[in-house]
Amino acid sequence: MNCEHVQRKLAEYSAGLVQGDERLRLAEHLAACEPCRAQLAEYRALDELLAGERVVADEGLVRKVMTEVRVMGAPRRPVWLLSLERVAPLATVAAALPLLALFVLTALNWSSSPAADALFAGVSYAHTISLGLAVGACGLAALFAAWLTWRAAEAVS
Amino acid sequence: MLAIRNPLSPEASLVARTRRGDAGAFEALVRQHKDSVLNLARRMVADCDAAEDIAQEAFIKAYRELHRFRGESAFATWLYRITINEARLYLRGHQRRVARWERQRDLAAAEASAQSPTDDPAPLTELLQELSADQREALALFHLKELSLEEIARTLGAPLGTVKARLSRGRERLRQLARERGLA
Numbered sequence: 001m002n003c004e005h006v007q008r009k010l011a012e013y014s015a016g017l018v019q020g021d022e023r024l025r026l027a028e029h030l031a032a033c034e035p036c037r038a039q040l041a042e043y044r045a046l047d048e049l050l051a052g053e054r055v056v057a058d059e060g061l062v063r064k065v066m067t068e069v070r071v072m073g074a075p076r077r078p079v080w081l082l083s084l085e086r087v088a089p090l091a092t093v094a095a096a097l098p099l100l101a102l103f104v105l106t107a108l109n110w111s112s113s114p115a116a117d118a119l120f121a122g123v124s125y126a127h128t129i130s131l132g133l134a135v136g137a138c139g140l141a142a143l144f145a146a147w148l149t150w151r152a153a154e155a156v157s
Numbered sequence: 158m159l160a161i162r163n164p165l166s167p168e169a170s171l172v173a174r175t176r177r178g179d180a181g182a183f184e185a186l187v188r189q190h191k192d193s194v195l196n197l198a199r200r201m202v203a204d205c206d207a208a209e210d211i212a213q214e215a216f217i218k219a220y221r222e223l224h225r226f227r228g229e230s231a232f233a234t235w236l237y238r239i240t241i242n243e244a245r246l247y248l249r250g251h252q253r254r255v256a257r258w259e260r261q262r263d264l265a266a267a268e269a270s271a272q273s274p275t276d277d278p279a280p281l282t283e284l285l286q287e288l289s290a291d292q293r294e295a296l297a298l299f300h301l302k303e304l305s306l307e308e309i310a311r312t313l314g315a316p317l318g319t320v321k322a323r324l325s326r327g328r329e330r331l332r333q334l335a336r337e338r339g340l341a
Contacts, residue, residue, distance in 0.1 A: 011328035015299065017306065017321055042332055046281065049340070050300050053279040055199060057191040061209060065187050065216040066180065074178030075223045 001029050006036045014043035091149040095142035102135040168232050176223060187216050190233055193301050194240050200297035201244035203279075203286045211247055215240040230311060233303065238312050241294055248290070284334045292327030295320050 006029050012018050013026050030037050105128075108116040168189070174182035194215055199208035218239050219226075226235050285293050298309045310320045 011325045011332070012321070015324060015328060017324065039332075042336070043328065046328070046332055046335055047300075049335075050281050051302075053282050054196050055192070055205075057195040057209075057212065061191055061195065061212060062184065062187050064213050065220075066184050068213075068217050069180055069183060069220050072217075072221065075176060075220055 001025050003029075003033060003036055006030070006033070007039055010036070010039055010043060014040055014047070087149055091142070091146035095139060095146040098135050098139035098142060102132060102139055105132060105135065169228065172223070172226065172228070172232055175220070183220055186232065190236055191216075193233070193303060194236060197237055197240050197297050197301060198244055199279075200282055200285050200300065201241065201293060202247060203283050207247060211240065211243045215243045218243065230308070234308050234312050237298060237301075237304070241298075241312070245290070280338070280340055281331070281335065284331060284338065284340070287334055288327050288330055291315075292323045292330065295323040296327045296331070299324055 006026055009018060009022075009026060013023065018026060030040060108119060168186070171182045171186050171189075175186065191212070195208060195212045198211040198215070199205065202208055202211065215236065219236050222239075226232065285296060288296065294313055295309060298304055298312060304312065306317060306320060310317045313320060315323075
């Protein structure tokens, strides 16, 4: 391990971000290398300086926040978010219906039953594909909407 | 009901009491985190008055948006994320003013460091402003000494490796800047 490599790793090493064998190898090199130790000391000095610049928030901050909070009253869940809890199951059903329809249409299209033949009589293959894609897209969009709704409803529960 | 990470912790209890309308519980949370939030804001924007405004707004937003806190992370992590967003908004909203102010400050800092490098009460906090926003955010959170690397990554919404790289490059750049200004 040469000085160039060690000095490239010093920013991480001094912050405790290097672990395991690599940390041991760096420590070994530092024990024997004065220039690298000097650079490590600079990082340590910076950390101490930054820690020394920490400030303490005065009572004024608490007072200002609490004055505002008391004016606002108890935290409330927005009504529109609360209603999502009721909407979420409906959104899931809305997502399931087009997907179910797509499944049934596909199954019928591939079957050779008289009912399927009657249903798809005169309908071209391209039309069937287009219909399937449209229904599938609606289903996926509704599924995504349902997922968003459940997520939002969960956040307020 | 949402799953608070540790439902028995005193902090979770304060959050629950605040949700029930106990303002005293929220005051306890403010007292618990006021120094960290102010220091985080200060390292993000350097300006003391702006930092206090950001800290105040962060607490008020946390109170107003408490229904959004899902309890999957510590309350502090969530609060720091709000603080960083507020600081970003401040910096974005005042970009031109800040840029002008930074140019003036650099000139003043250069003059001041030539005369007496120890006159500035928070020279490193000032130097942080010369790092990229990503590096500054990572360093500001890291120097709170309260969060693990994983929590910093979650707070910033960035992968662990990216945060580690930002910290490493930020520290290296800060050391170079401090040397140039005679602080290290």
